[in-house]
Amino acid sequence: xxxxxLLVDVQNLYYTARHAYxxxxxxxxxxxxxxxxxxxxxxxxxxxxxxxxxxxQFQNILRGIGFEVKLKPFIQxxxxxxxxxxxxxxxxxxxxxxxxxxxxxxxxxxxxxxLLADTLRLEHGVEVEIYGVPxxxxxxxxxxxxxxxxxxxxxxx
Numbered sequence: 001x002x003x004x005x006l007l008v009d010v011q012n013l014y015y016t017a018r019h020a021y022x023x024x025x026x027x028x029x030x031x032x033x034x035x036x037x038x039x040x041x042x043x044x045x046x047x048x049x050x051x052x053x054x055x056x057q058f059q060n061i062l063r064g065i066g067f068e069v070k071l072k073p074f075i076q077x078x079x080x081x082x083x084x085x086x087x088x089x090x091x092x093x094x095x096x097x098x099x100x101x102x103x104x105x106x107x108x109x110x111x112x113x114x115l116l117a118d119t120l121r122l123e124h125g126v127e128v129e130i131y132g133v134p135x136x137x138x139x140x141x142x143x144x145x146x147x148x149x150x151x152x153x154x155x156x157x
Contacts, residue, residue, distance in 0.1 A: 002101075002102040002103050003038070003041045003101045004035060004038040004040055004101055004102070004103045004104070005042050005043075005044075005093075005097045005101045005103070005105070006031070006034055006035065006042070007046070007090050007093055007094060007104065007106045007107065007108075008045040008046065009046055009090060009106070009108035009110060010046060010062075011046075011085065011086070012108045012110050013025045013107055013108065016109050016132070016133040016136040016151075017151065017156060019136060020133045020135050021152075021156055023156045024157045025107075025151060025155065025156065026154070026155055026156055027061070027062060027065055028065055029154055029155050030151070030155055031065050031066060033155065034105045034129070038103065041097060042097050042101075043068065044067065044090075044093050045068070045069050046070045046086035046089055046090055047059065047070070047071055047086075048071070048072055049071040049072065051073075070089060072086060072089070087110065087112050087113070090106070090108070090113070090116075091113070091116050094106070095116075095119075095120075095124075098120055098124040099124070101126060102126065102127060103129060103146075104120050104127070104128050106128065106130055106131070107130075107132070107151070108131075108132060108141075109132035109133055109138060109141065110141065111139075111140050113130075113141055114138065114140035114141045114144040117130065117144035121144070121146060128144070129149060130144075131150075131151055131155075132148070132150070133152070134150045134151075
């Protein structure tokens with residue numbers, strides 16, 4: 001049985017599924033597919049906290065599924081732009097837990113993670129499975145993965 005680390009880039013999944021399909025990710029189905037026949041060592045969902053009740057309810061749903069939810073405050077800049085990505089946090093989580101797993105499942109389409117996927121595979125000997133919306137997942141990330149799993153069909157609500 002493979003030991004698996006599950007990492008979810010919540011903001012990326014939210015916006016890509018909404019843009020491509022006008023739908024949401026079914027996190028129960030994602031968990032079931034990504035962990036079937038595998039032992040979960042750690043499951044981390046990285047999200048932005050805007051402090052509203054609907055988000056708190058969603059975060060509690062993620063916890064109920066089995067994720068440890070990592071939150072970063074939403075930052076609105078004076079010029080109206082916003083900041084709120086977890087790229088460094090996700091990368092640190094992956095590298096920290098890589099020695100204890102055989103497989104890292106990363107749910108994100110962000111091409112910035114291609115280097116992480118290459119590093120996990122080539123330097124840590126860990127398989128990397130990427131879950132992403134096909135039309136909005138960076139080609140470099142798909143190529144760096146051991147396997148790409150499209151977020152579509154029964155993985156959507």
